[in-house]
Amino acid sequence: xxxxxxxxxxxxxxxxxxxxxxxxxxxxxxxxxxxxxxxxxxxxxxxxxxxxxxxxxxxxxxxxxxxxxxxxxxxxxxxxxxxxxxxxxxxxxxxxxxxxxxxxxxxxxxxxxxxxxxxxxxxxxxxxxxxxxxxxxxxxxxxxxxxxxxxxxxxxxxxxxxxxxxxxxxxxxxxxxxxxxxxxxxxxxxxxxx
Numbered sequence: 001x002x003x004x005x006x007x008x009x010x011x012x013x014x015x016x017x018x019x020x021x022x023x024x025x026x027x028x029x030x031x032x033x034x035x036x037x038x039x040x041x042x043x044x045x046x047x048x049x050x051x052x053x054x055x056x057x058x059x060x061x062x063x064x065x066x067x068x069x070x071x072x073x074x075x076x077x078x079x080x081x082x083x084x085x086x087x088x089x090x091x092x093x094x095x096x097x098x099x100x101x102x103x104x105x106x107x108x109x110x111x112x113x114x115x116x117x118x119x120x121x122x123x124x125x126x127x128x129x130x131x132x133x134x135x136x137x138x139x140x141x142x143x144x145x146x147x148x149x150x151x152x153x154x155x156x157x158x159x160x161x162x163x164x165x166x167x168x169x170x171x172x173x174x175x176x177x178x179x180x181x182x183x184x185x186x187x188x189x190x191x192x193x194x
Contacts, residue, residue, distance in 0.1 A: 006189040007032035007165020011041035016048035033061025033133035046072040060098030084120030093128030101147040117149040130159040140184035142167040
């Protein structure tokens with residue numbers, strides 16, 4: 001399966017158009033959050049992506065809430081919003097968790113505590129594709145801003161691939177945690193073979 005994965009588009013209409021065009025070259029699309037900027041522009045950005053007919057998995061970032069993302073994606077038949085839940089596409093299990101983990105310093109941010117994240121990640125399957133907005137602690141997380149709960153989940157469940165965003169300076173970079181390939185995908189969009 002070939003994935004097109006991206007995150008942190010932050011209301012960039014031009015980038016959204018490019019990603020929508022790239023989606024035709026993938027078997028599934030993974031969007032790891034932050035479509036809006038400080039809760040502004042979510043609907044307009046999703047309207048740019050709704051032309052994607054390839055099965056698409058989205059998680060909310062910290063710049064939009066789960067509820068707002070679900071509402072913006074209503075009517076987009078190819079889209080599945082995940083936040084503490086999973087889906088299967090062509091026999092591959094996907095599990096998603098959005099939001100900033102641990103909480104950011106901004107009062108407007110959609111965040112989860114480590115404990116909340118751990119509870120929502122408990123159902124993640126082994127060997128699937130984990131889609132999270134926040135990176136795991138110590139990996140592709142800038143100055144160590146990542147999540148301990150996400151790191152523990154990756155270590156325990158060993159997904160084949162883990163996709164994150166959130167920390168812009170590490171966008172487009174990859175790493176490994178045991179057998180798991182980890183990608184902080186960023187807004188450019190990268191293709192990943194699973």
